[in-house]
Amino acid sequence: MAAEIRMERMTSPEIGAAIEGGITTVVVAAGAIEQHGPHLPLFVDAEHGDRLAIEIARRLGRALVAPTIRVGWSAHHMAFPGTVSLEKETFLAVCRDYAVSLAHHGFRRVCFIPSHGGNFAPLAEARDSFNEAAGPDCSVDVYADLAEVIGVWREVAEAEAGFGNRVGGHADIAETSIMMTMYDGIVREELAECGRLTTPEEEPELIRRVLSEGFASVTPNGILGDARGATPELGEKMIAALADRMAAHFEA
Structure with missing residues (x-):
C-alpha cells in the first residue's frame, strides 16, 4: 500500500x-x-x-x-x-x-x-x-x-468525443464527467442540459458580467457550457490532463 x-x-x-x-x-x-x-x-x-x-x-x-x-x-x-x-x-x-x-x-x-x-x-x-x-x-x-484550465478541458473533450464546444467552465460536460468518474450515481443525468454556450473570445466579457452582475444574469440554469454527453472515461482523462498541466507549472 x-x-x-x-x-x-x-x-x-x-x-x-x-x-x-x-x-x-x-x-x-x-x-x-x-x-x-x-x-x-x-x-x-x-x-x-x-x-x-x-x-x-x-x-x-x-x-x-x-x-x-x-x-x-x-x-x-x-x-x-x-x-x-x-x-x-x-x-x-x-x-x-x-x-x-x-x-x-x-x-x-x-x-x-x-x-x-x-x-x-x-x-x-x-x-x-x-x-x-x-x-x-x-x-x-x-x-x-483559469483560461488554461478551460482550454485543457476543451482539448480533451474535442479529442475524445468531438465535444470541445460543450466546455464552458461550470457544470458543463467537463465537471459532469469529473463527478461521474469520482462518484457512481451522484450525477442526476436525466437533468443534465445545455446552458450558456461560450467561445474563448467571449469569455473575458462573460467573466466580467458574472462577477459584476451575478451568475444568474448570464445563465438562468447555472450552467456555462453543455452538460450532455458526459462520461466517466472523459472525466478521468480530464483530471489527468489538468493535473499534468498544473504540476508542470509548479515544476517550472
Whole structure:
C-alpha cells in the first residue's frame, strides 16, 4: 500500500517525520460549495480539489496534501439556493493562515491550486502578501491560469468525443464527467442540459458580467457550457490532463 500523503489522515508525528525527511512541499486546493446546475451537487469544486491536489502531489513527488479549503469566494452564485460563500477578504485570510501554519511547521513550499473559478484572481493577487506572511524560508506559489484550465478541458473533450464546444467552465460536460468518474450515481443525468454556450473570445466579457452582475444574469440554469454527453472515461482523462498541466507549472 502506498504511503499516505493526505495530512488530515496522518498523525502529527508522521507529518513531522516526513518534513524531517525532506518532504517540504505541500499542495493546498481551494474549492467552493456552490450551485452546479440542476444535475450536480454543491460540493463539485471541493471534491475536485481533493482529487487534483492528490494527483499533483504524486506528480511532484516528495509532497504532501493539506486539507482542502472547501468554501471559497462564491458571491456571484448567491442567487442559487444552497451556495455558501466567504467574503473575499475572509477567504484570503484563511488561505494566508494556511500558508503561515504550514511554514511554521517547516514546509518550504506551499502550492495553492484553485478548483473553483472565482478563487483564481483573488489568489493570484494575494500571492505576494502570502509570501510575506509565510516568511523568508517558505515560498508560496499559486496556479492562476483559469483560461488554461478551460482550454485543457476543451482539448480533451474535442479529442475524445468531438465535444470541445460543450466546455464552458461550470457544470458543463467537463465537471459532469469529473463527478461521474469520482462518484457512481451522484450525477442526476436525466437533468443534465445545455446552458450558456461560450467561445474563448467571449469569455473575458462573460467573466466580467458574472462577477459584476451575478451568475444568474448570464445563465438562468447555472450552467456555462453543455452538460450532455458526459462520461466517466472523459472525466478521468480530464483530471489527468489538468493535473499534468498544473504540476508542470509548479515544476517550472
